[in-house]
Amino acid sequence: EIVLTQSPDTLSLSPGERATLSCRASQSLSSNFLAWYQQKPGQAPRLLIYRASTRATGIPDRFSGSGSGTDFTLTISRLEPEDFAVYFCQSFAGSSEFTFGGGTKVDLK
């Protein structure tokens, strides 16, 4: 079973700053099946990125994903006030194996 480790647990930044979030998989992910989600308090997660680097429909281009194999990164180029939230990564490793990371909280410095 794949384990996803996200770091840091919390990232304290100001609006306009760059956010860099990490997700490390315990095994290499084939075809870069790694997705990123944003979750705000009291809301469902929202898909941001899939296949490591493809933005989902309607996602602003300040969100970008990169990486391959076991190391993946979500970058928010310039934080907007609405970007302060928790971010999760998720892997897919076969028809019956989806795994989520523990999350990184991006909060206001």
Add this chain to the structure above:
Amino acid sequence: QVQLQESGPGLVTPSETLSLTCSVSGDSIKSHCWGWIRQPPGKRLEWMAYIYHSGTVNYNPSLMSRVALSIDPSKMQFSLTLRSVTAADSAIYYCVRVGPPDYYYPYFFDSWGQGAPVTVSS
């Protein structure tokens, strides 16, 4: 724009069966797979299962013995049944659309319901 809405009881007695239904609007239920993910308080999101419009289901092996999914395309609904619940099954339950469309093994969750909080308690 697709919308998903969970419905079902918010309180279930230990050892009983949890049943939730998800109503889909704004999309053809035949275009995607549909699934369930839960989020226990303070714990990671956990994928439970997803179902094709044909009725074929892929289950999380850790829950396979207790979970069942069904789908009713004519009603644009799909449902979750979780048997023999314990306090550890208390969570927010989300119904989700699994993408991409028309993919044999879809690999991301691109639409979510608002979530149904369920507490298991006597």
